[in-house]
Amino acid sequence: MASLKDLRNRIASVKATQKITKAMQMVAAAKLRRAQQAAEAARPYAVRMESVLGNIAGTISGGPDAPLLLTGTGKDQTHLLLVLTAERGLCGAFNSSIVRLARERALSLMAQGKTVKIFCVGRKGHDALRRQFEKQIVEVVELRTSKGGVSFADAQKIADKIGAMFAAGEFDVATQFFSRFQSVISQTPTAQQLIPATFAAPSAAVTGAEAVYEYEPGEAEILADLLPRNLAVQVFKALLENGASEQGARMSAMDNATRNAGDMIKKQTLTYNRTRQAMITKELIEIISGAEAL
Amino acid sequence: MATFPFELVSPERLVYSGAVTEVIVPGAEGEFGILAGHAPFVSTLKPGVLTIKGDGAPKKLFVRGGFAEANPQGLTVLAETAIPLAELRAENLAKMIRDAQEDVEDARDETIRASRQQFLEQLTSAAAAIEADARISH
Numbered sequence: 001m002a003s004l005k006d007l008r009n010r011i012a013s014v015k016a017t018q019k020i021t022k023a024m025q026m027v028a029a030a031k032l033r034r035a036q037q038a039a040e041a042a043r044p045y046a047v048r049m050e051s052v053l054g055n056i057a058g059t060i061s062g063g064p065d066a067p068l069l070l071t072g073t074g075k076d077q078t079h080l081l082l083v084l085t086a087e088r089g090l091c092g093a094f095n096s097s098i099v100r101l102a103r104e105r106a107l108s109l110m111a112q113g114k115t116v117k118i119f120c121v122g123r124k125g126h127d128a129l130r131r132q133f134e135k136q137i138v139e140v141v142e143l144r145t146s147k148g149g150v151s152f153a154d155a156q157k158i159a160d161k162i163g164a165m166f167a168a169g170e171f172d173v174a175t176q177f178f179s180r181f182q183s184v185i186s187q188t189p190t191a192q193q194l195i196p197a198t199f200a201a202p203s204a205a206v207t208g209a210e211a212v213y214e215y216e217p218g219e220a221e222i223l224a225d226l227l228p229r230n231l232a233v234q235v236f237k238a239l240l241e242n243g244a245s246e247q248g249a250r251m252s253a254m255d256n257a258t259r260n261a262g263d264m265i266k267k268q269t270l271t272y273n274r275t276r277q278a279m280i281t282k283e284l285i286e287i288i289s290g291a292e293a294l
Numbered sequence: 295m296a297t298f299p300f301e302l303v304s305p306e307r308l309v310y311s312g313a314v315t316e317v318i319v320p321g322a323e324g325e326f327g328i329l330a331g332h333a334p335f336v337s338t339l340k341p342g343v344l345t346i347k348g349d350g351a352p353k354k355l356f357v358r359g360g361f362a363e364a365n366p367q368g369l370t371v372l373a374e375t376a377i378p379l380a381e382l383r384a385e386n387l388a389k390m391i392r393d394a395q396e397d398v399e400d401a402r403d404e405t406i407r408a409s410r411q412q413f414l415e416q417l418t419s420a421a422a423a424i425e426a427d428a429r430i431s432h
Contacts, residue, residue, distance in 0.1 A: 213363075214334065221338070225322075
């Protein structure tokens with residue numbers, strides 16, 4: 001049976017933990033709002049980019065001089081998996097669910113005899129994959145931007161690296177893994193193919209008969225200029241979704257932790273009070289029986 | 295004068311949105327002005343100054359990387375960087391030019407070197423134009 005002092009200490013420590021988890025939850029809530037705003041602000045750019053690229057790609061993709069970023073190398077022997085995770089833990093299953101999806105994909109590709117290369121963004125994903133896929137990991141980028149969230153320059157750097165690797169013929173297909181933000185309690189780990197680029201067929205409303213564009217310089221040049229930019233935009237979009245998902249996941253994880261700490265405090269306070277009462281009763285009995293003995 | 299809707303979008307936010315009478319865009323093959331009712335048109339950008347004319351004094355922004363799309367619904371410019379000239383510091387521009395110079399030196403293959411060299415030249419000429427502009431306005 002624990003002594004009263006032990007119980008008191010334990011309650012105090014759980015209370016301290018609860019304060020921390022509560023604070024982390026509130027910080028996550030504030031950051032989530034900012035991350036969501038950032039994701040929203042980036043949407044018009046990505047949407048416009050996609051519609052224009054969709055338009056041009058539709059007219060040119062059949063041609064023999066279509067850029068490789070659009071058509072691919074024609075093989076699918078070497079796969080690059082871009083795994084986007086967070087820098088920090090304590091956010092529920094956020095990191096592990098992205099890693100799990102990537103790991104399953106990597107294993108199934110390897111079982112088919114394909115070569116797999118892994119590009120880790122974020123420390124947590126690297127930590128989790130390092131043991132199993134040491135040989136496959138070709139690049140690690142850590143995002144050390146604690147304030148202000150991710151910037152487009154970060155995405156640009158990652159996209160430049162991927163572009164350079166593709167130009168050097170180091171892989172045929174690139175896929176990125178990130179968590180799509182649905183709501184605070186639900187984030188879906190998602191795989192999205194980056195190279196060869198895929199575009200939703202432009203809807204009739206966008207390509208309507210009147211939209212016969214004039215291109216300057218030619219369509220091919222525009223496409224060659226925009227596809228690398230689109231890569232950066234897609235990575236940026238994924239990073240922003242990830243940022244919002246991470247904060248959402250952390251918020252609900254910390255909410256749970258705070259509630260659990262509350263339950264624990266309640267239970268331990270009850271034990272503490274009972275033990276104290278038992279000791280008082282015991283002491284009283286001792287005094288009374290001592291007095292009676294006289 | 296007729297106005298048309300114009301949007302200037304950077305990856306991080308919507309920089310400008312509103313009705314304007316004319317926009318002068320630094321296109322890859324030369325500057326062009328867009329007025330209301332322009333034919334559908336897509337052009338890539340070179341680094342330079344974009345001028346928005348509407349109510350009041352024309353607004354000038356430094357833009358680089360991206361494209362402009364004019365269609366019957368209006369004009370949209372997507373730029374990776376869009377900074378109002380008033381907020382653009384000379385050091386910023388100097389740093390961009392230095393980075394571009396390093397890129398040229400780092401280029402391993404000839405076509406990449408050529409394209410980066412061209413980018414550097416465009417950037418330097420944009421910087422010169424901005425400097426001249428600043429002298430006139432002071």
